[in-house]
Amino acid sequence: MKNIKKIFFTLIMLIVAGSLLTACSGGAGIPSSWAGLTLDSDAELVYLASGMHIYAINLSNGTEKWRFPQKADNKINFFAAPEIAEGGQLIAGSYNHSLYSINTADGQQKWVFNGANDKYVGSSLAAPGAIYAPNVNYNLYALDANGSLRWSFASKQALWAKPIEYDGKLLVASMDHHVYALDPENGAQLWVTDDLGGAITSSFALGEDGVLYVGTLGADMSAVDVSNGTILWVTSVKGWVWSKPAQAEGLIFLGDQEGYVSALDAQTGSVRWQIQPDAGPNRAVISAPVVNETTLYFASQAGVLYAVEAATGNALWNKPIGGKIYSDLIQAGDTLLIAPLEYEAALVAVDLQGNNRWMFTPAK
Numbered sequence: 001m002k003n004i005k006k007i008f009f010t011l012i013m014l015i016v017a018g019s020l021l022t023a024c025s026g027g028a029g030i031p032s033s034w035a036g037l038t039l040d041s042d043a044e045l046v047y048l049a050s051g052m053h054i055y056a057i058n059l060s061n062g063t064e065k066w067r068f069p070q071k072a073d074n075k076i077n078f079f080a081a082p083e084i085a086e087g088g089q090l091i092a093g094s095y096n097h098s099l100y101s102i103n104t105a106d107g108q109q110k111w112v113f114n115g116a117n118d119k120y121v122g123s124s125l126a127a128p129g130a131i132y133a134p135n136v137n138y139n140l141y142a143l144d145a146n147g148s149l150r151w152s153f154a155s156k157q158a159l160w161a162k163p164i165e166y167d168g169k170l171l172v173a174s175m176d177h178h179v180y181a182l183d184p185e186n187g188a189q190l191w192v193t194d195d196l197g198g199a200i201t202s203s204f205a206l207g208e209d210g211v212l213y214v215g216t217l218g219a220d221m222s223a224v225d226v227s228n229g230t231i232l233w234v235t236s237v238k239g240w241v242w243s244k245p246a247q248a249e250g251l252i253f254l255g256d257q258e259g260y261v262s263a264l265d266a267q268t269g270s271v272r273w274q275i276q277p278d279a280g281p282n283r284a285v286i287s288a289p290v291v292n293e294t295t296l297y298f299a300s301q302a303g304v305l306y307a308v309e310a311a312t313g314n315a316l317w318n319k320p321i322g323g324k325i326y327s328d329l330i331q332a333g334d335t336l337l338i339a340p341l342e343y344e345a346a347l348v349a350v351d352l353q354g355n356n357r358w359m360f361t362p363a364k
Contacts, residue, residue, distance in 0.1 A: 034286075034326035035339040035346065036081030036123065038090075043104065046330065046337055047090060048360070049078035050346050054092050055362060056107060059332055062349060062358035066107030068092075068100070081328070083162075085126035087145055091133070093120020099133050101147055111147040123162040123203075125170075130184065132170060134159030140172055142187060151187040155180060162203040166226055167210060173200035179214060179224060191229035196222050198240070202288070205245045205252060207266060213252050215241030221254055221264060233269035237262050238276075243288040243328055246296070248310060255285025255298050263296075263313060273313035277306055288328035290336065292352060299325035303340055305354060319354035
């Protein structure tokens with residue numbers, strides 16, 4: 001079983017980290033990795049990173065405002081969720097080893113950083129006067145707001161997860177099973193956790209009490225003290241945890257590769273409830289869930305959106321969306337945004353009861 005898991009893990013790495021676009025007529029392409037979504041509430045836009053383009057899409061009706069680049073280039077592939085930065089910038093990393101700054105007003109390029117020699121799989125973090133960009137080549141690049149390199153930090157494996165900044169520390173998760181705390185001014189290491197038992201592919205949830213909640217491909221969820229990197233508790237779940245957990249009312253919510261969704265006590269890590277809504281071959285829950293008041297929303301690889309009671313896990317409703325859902329769910333007011341793979345639409349908007357609002361399909 002361990003050998004099978006290792007083989008499967010290797011295949012996943014090759015598919016995701018090396019995914020390309022299949023050319024279609026008119027220069028369009030079909031993404032072979034899942035898309036990234038970023039909400040811009042102020043501009044009432046959502047930015048969709050999917051294949052050869054970043055799309056700016058109106059939240060009210062799903063129409064396209066602009067795309068970058070305007071003309072498709074099969075050397076440029078975007079899948080990580082873009083990051084909104086100061087100065088009207090949208091920061092987007094590509095599989096062509098380039099990190100782009102895009103004008104949020106019109107989709108025109110502001111600058112490009114070409115200092116990396118491998119792909120950008122994870123999202124960057126924007127802070128005042130700084131951009132922190134994780135790369136597959138093990139390095140985190142710290143840039144100023146104009147794209148000039150300030151410093152870099154090397155971990156021991158690829159960086160897929162978006163960093164976060166908290167309490168004067170830059171927190172970086174690595175595929176080497178560790179979380180690093182760095183000085184954001186110069187990249188000096190402040191602490192590093194013990195081995196967390198598996199590769200970390202996504203960002204963290206951060207509690208108000210300075211606790212990080214970290215999921216791994218070792219099928220664990222861990223709580224880490226931000227002040228010193230001490231592991232407070234570790235809870236094993238049923239399968240690999242790919243995405244950032246959600247949190248509300250003292251609970252941590254996560255999905256896993258085996259299709260289980262779990263609610264853990266944030267203080268102790270004990271399992272409050274655990275459900276497996278689908279035991280079929282596409283049961284995996286890869287995308288990050290969303291909590292809205294008393295309801296938890298999550299989606300399965302089979303393309304189904306679920307709503308359950310957050311306190312109990314009791315089912316409320318489910319709705320087949322279509323395709324396969326790997327991308328994190330995004331809530332925009334009373335709308336849920338879903339980016340299915342292998343589906344007629346690149347982005348689907350539904351209300352909080354699962355009713356269709358609009359679908360976005362890029363024009364060729």
